Amino acid sequence: MTTLMTPAAVSTLPGLTAPAPTPLTQTTTLTLGKAINEGLRQAMLDDPKVVLLGEDIGALGGVFRVTSDLLAQFGARRVIDTPLAESAIIGTAVGLAYRGYRPVCEIQFDGFIFPAFDQIVSQVAKFHYRTQGAVRMPITIRVPFGGGIGAAEHHSESPEAYFTHTSGLRVIAVSNAQDAYSLIRQAIASDDPVLYFEPKRRYHVKGEVVPEIGAPMEQAVVVCPGRDVTLLTYGALVSTAREAALAAFDEGVSIEVIDLRSLSPVDYAVVEASVRKTGRLVVTHEAAQSGGLGGEIIATVTERCFSYLESAPVRVTGFDVPYPPAKLESHHLPDLDRILDGVDRVMGRR
Amino acid sequence: MIDSSPRPVQLLSPDGERMPAGDFDPWVEDLDGPALLALYRDLVVVRRIDTEATALQRQGELGLWPPLLGQEAAQVGSARALRSDDFVFPSYRENAVAYCRGVNLTDIVTVWRGNTQSGWDPYTVNVATPAIIIGAQTLHATGWALGAQRDDVDSVAITYFGDGATSEGDVNEAMVFAASFQAPVVFFCQNNHWAISEPVGVQAHRNIADRAPGFGIPSLRIDGNDMIAVLAATRIALDRARTGGGPTFIEAVTYRMGPHTTADDPTRYRDPAELAEWKTRDPLLRLHRLLTALGEITPEVEAATQALADAAAVELRAGCIGMPDPEPLSVFDHVYATPNATLERQRTDYAGYLTSFDSSEQNPKA
Numbered sequence: 001m002t003t004l005m006t007p008a009a010v011s012t013l014p015g016l017t018a019p020a021p022t023p024l025t026q027t028t029t030l031t032l033g034k035a036i037n038e039g040l041r042q043a044m045l046d047d048p049k050v051v052l053l054g055e056d057i058g059a060l061g062g063v064f065r066v067t068s069d070l071l072a073q074f075g076a077r078r079v080i081d082t083p084l085a086e087s088a089i090i091g092t093a094v095g096l097a098y099r100g101y102r103p104v105c106e107i108q109f110d111g112f113i114f115p116a117f118d119q120i121v122s123q124v125a126k127f128h129y130r131t132q133g134a135v136r137m138p139i140t141i142r143v144p145f146g147g148g149i150g151a152a153e154h155h156s157e158s159p160e161a162y163f164t165h166t167s168g169l170r171v172i173a174v175s176n177a178q179d180a181y182s183l184i185r186q187a188i189a190s191d192d193p194v195l196y197f198e199p200k201r202r203y204h205v206k207g208e209v210v211p212e213i214g215a216p217m218e219q220a221v222v223v224c225p226g227r228d229v230t231l232l233t234y235g236a237l238v239s240t241a242r243e244a245a246l247a248a249f250d251e252g253v254s255i256e257v258i259d260l261r262s263l264s265p266v267d268y269a270v271v272e273a274s275v276r277k278t279g280r281l282v283v284t285h286e287a288a289q290s291g292g293l294g295g296e297i298i299a300t301v302t303e304r305c306f307s308y309l310e311s312a313p314v315r316v317t318g319f320d321v322p323y324p325p326a327k328l329e330s331h332h333l334p335d336l337d338r339i340l341d342g343v344d345r346v347m348g349r350r
Numbered sequence: 351m352i353d354s355s356p357r358p359v360q361l362l363s364p365d366g367e368r369m370p371a372g373d374f375d376p377w378v379e380d381l382d383g384p385a386l387l388a389l390y391r392d393l394v395v396v397r398r399i400d401t402e403a404t405a406l407q408r409q410g411e412l413g414l415w416p417p418l419l420g421q422e423a424a425q426v427g428s429a430r431a432l433r434s435d436d437f438v439f440p441s442y443r444e445n446a447v448a449y450c451r452g453v454n455l456t457d458i459v460t461v462w463r464g465n466t467q468s469g470w471d472p473y474t475v476n477v478a479t480p481a482i483i484i485g486a487q488t489l490h491a492t493g494w495a496l497g498a499q500r501d502d503v504d505s506v507a508i509t510y511f512g513d514g515a516t517s518e519g520d521v522n523e524a525m526v527f528a529a530s531f532q533a534p535v536v537f538f539c540q541n542n543h544w545a546i547s548e549p550v551g552v553q554a555h556r557n558i559a560d561r562a563p564g565f566g567i568p569s570l571r572i573d574g575n576d577m578i579a580v581l582a583a584t585r586i587a588l589d590r591a592r593t594g595g596g597p598t599f600i601e602a603v604t605y606r607m608g609p610h611t612t613a614d615d616p617t618r619y620r621d622p623a624e625l626a627e628w629k630t631r632d633p634l635l636r637l638h639r640l641l642t643a644l645g646e647i648t649p650e651v652e653a654a655t656q657a658l659a660d661a662a663a664v665e666l667r668a669g670c671i672g673m674p675d676p677e678p679l680s681v682f683d684h685v686y687a688t689p690n691a692t693l694e695r696q697r698t699d700y701a702g703y704l705t706s707f708d709s710s711e712q713n714p715k716a
Contacts, residue, residue: 051500077500078500080496080531082527082530083523083526083527083530085519085523085526085527087489087519087520087523088489088492088520088523088524088526088527090489091486091488091489091490091492091493091520091523091524092489092490092492092493092496092524092527093493094489094490094493095439095489095490095491095492095493095494095495095496095497095507096493096494096496096497097493098437098472098478098490098493098494098497099437099493099494099497099498099501100497101497101500103493115519118483118486118520119486119489119520122483122486123483123486123490126467127479128684128685128686128687129467129683129684129685130467130468130479131467131468131471131472131479131684132466132468132683132684133683133684133687134468134471134472134473135472135473135478135479136687167685167693168685168686170686190687190688191687191688192686192687192688218691264692265690265691265692265693266692267691268691268692269691
């Protein structure tokens with residue numbers, strides 16, 4: 001176990017003198033947000049080169065409290081409240097990575113990531129390729145994403161496709177507390193840069209967490225086996241997809257729900273095996289349809305499993321509109337009924 | 351408008367006269383005749399390398415080349431102030447810096463021949479892959495400096511950029527971060543007066559060096575064609591950074607005597623009288639004059655220096671032309687540090703495509 005160091009300047013701050021929490025050692029029920037927090041804590045204990053950068057991540061613990069208490073435990077040298085400049089959060093992480101650090105950057109909201117887009121796409125993603133493997137970018141970029149919380153503009157977006165389109169990045173989206181814990185640890189340990197999308201409307205959903213790394217993050221998971229339709233999704237919509245499977249079961253349709261987890265690369269082995277079995281595919285995501293991940297997955301599955309398909313695959317997605325005002329978001333976001341409508345269409349029932 | 355505030359600090363006049371400069375002088379006390387001659391040799395060699403690379407581009411051996419003609423003293427003077435454990439975050443024009451750090455001559459042009467995206471392993475010479483996105487590297491330098499600070503070492507990051515880059519958000523954000531955390535980083539701005547076709551007046555209505563104090567970063571405005579002033583200023587900035595004094599901003603006032611790159615045509619936008627004026631402030635000429643006055647320049651020294659430069663040019667040309675083309679399937683290499691099934695499938699498919707042709711005559715890529 002690493003010896004912890006709390007700089008004097010930090011320990012004298014009021015309210016920050018609490019004893020360091022002990023890491024998770026047994027199965028515990030945690031919220032998804034707290035599970036990320038515990039994963040971060042374990043990663044920081046495991047490797048002194050792990051540092052956190054972001055806005056309000058220190059004393060406040062982040063606007064969603066995901067980094068709560070980490071400043072008190074690890075000090076300001078490792079939990080860095082940065083000035084409000086997203087490009088600089090990522091750009092300085094690149095420099096830290098150059099020096100052997102494993103930075104974990106928090107982008108406060110999905111819609112705030114774009115000032116950092118150039119550093120992510122032109123620098124973080126390309127350095128390993130550019131230098132023929134000499135310079136690694138083990139940077140994790142945490143992004144709360146998605147809607148359904150009645151927020152102001154720029155606080156509910158799903159920008160994942162910009163990053164899945166960018167070679168050199170790994171992109172994952174978690175849906176439950178266990179994966180939140182396991183995959184944040186894997187993302188930080190990865191020698192590749194990882195965009196880690198957190199379903200913000202599920203931050204408070206509880207689940208059992210075993211303090212283990214679990215299956216590799218690039219593996220998709222069948223969360224509910226089925227016979228008739230493959231329903232593919234990730235992030236916040238995984239639980240909606242489960243509800244859809246339950247509802248459809250009552251109507252005699254057996255849905256296999258796949259939680260992709262890794263959006264880049266996509267685990268096509270699991271996806272293809274499922275589609276070969278069911279012959280029908282529905283993909284649902286909150287992000288807009290055109291140019292979205294659903295289209296890419298359906299194209300690939302069609303190329304590889306064409307003769308297995310019983311009907312044309314279906315997308316149930318956000319519309320091709322800017323994220324709408326809060327009172328319209330229920331129309332924009334795929335919900336249980338729209339997903340079931342998609343299932344009906346792929347089943348040829350309407 | 352631009353030159354309204356005090357003249358840049360000068361320790362060596364265009365006539366080759368050593369000018370007293372108060373606080374700067376103690377930092378260059380060690381510069382005796384032989385030391386100055388060694389620096390002069392660097393200037394001659396890097397100018398020769400630059401000329402040869404331009405020729406290689408004209409002959410079709412390089413796709414592009416960004417000449418540094420006129421900026422030799424700014425680059426050599428600052429690079430020679432560094433310790434080997436300091437780390438350089440340059441733009442694409444800092445080829446004289448790369449030379450001073452020990453980058454192989456051939457490695458300087460592999461990028462411009464189109465063979466690689468990075469000519470060298472940054473860790474072998476502590477020089478990052480030059481950034482092409484304007485100003486992006488200033489943030490990397492600042493981050494590296496934050497790491498050095500956390501490692502409790504006194505190594506310093508230095509980042510090079512031009513007057514055009516000072517308009518980029520990244521450069522300004524880098525200064526905010528560097529000031530907030532008192533990061534050991536030196537911002538070395540070569541104001542070469544031109545960002546492709548845009549004169550510095552488009553970027554700045556006051557001297558660029560005047561901006562840094564607003565960020566809480568002290569700045570120095572120096573004659574960038576004056577090797578001695580550049581060396582002194584960089585040593586001052588490095589010492590501040592090493593001893594916990596935080597970042598320093600240096601504006602080295604120089605001039606891009608050539609085009610932006612070999613694809614550029616400055617006659618479309620630049621008054622030839624301006625170039626003629628700057629030729630009188632040539633960085634090589636003035637150091638040559640000082641060395642002549644010091645009695646360091648003899649016919650033998652001249653001949654030996656020229657021979658050194660010519661040998662560098664021969665080595666560069668041979669290395670450039672003799673460079674093997676990359677293997678086709680290496681297009682897939684190093685995208686990720688860890689295995690990636692999607693990409694491996696594309697590699698396998700493309701390898702199969704390439705081998706599906708019976709002979710090289712039929713292979714469209716052969």
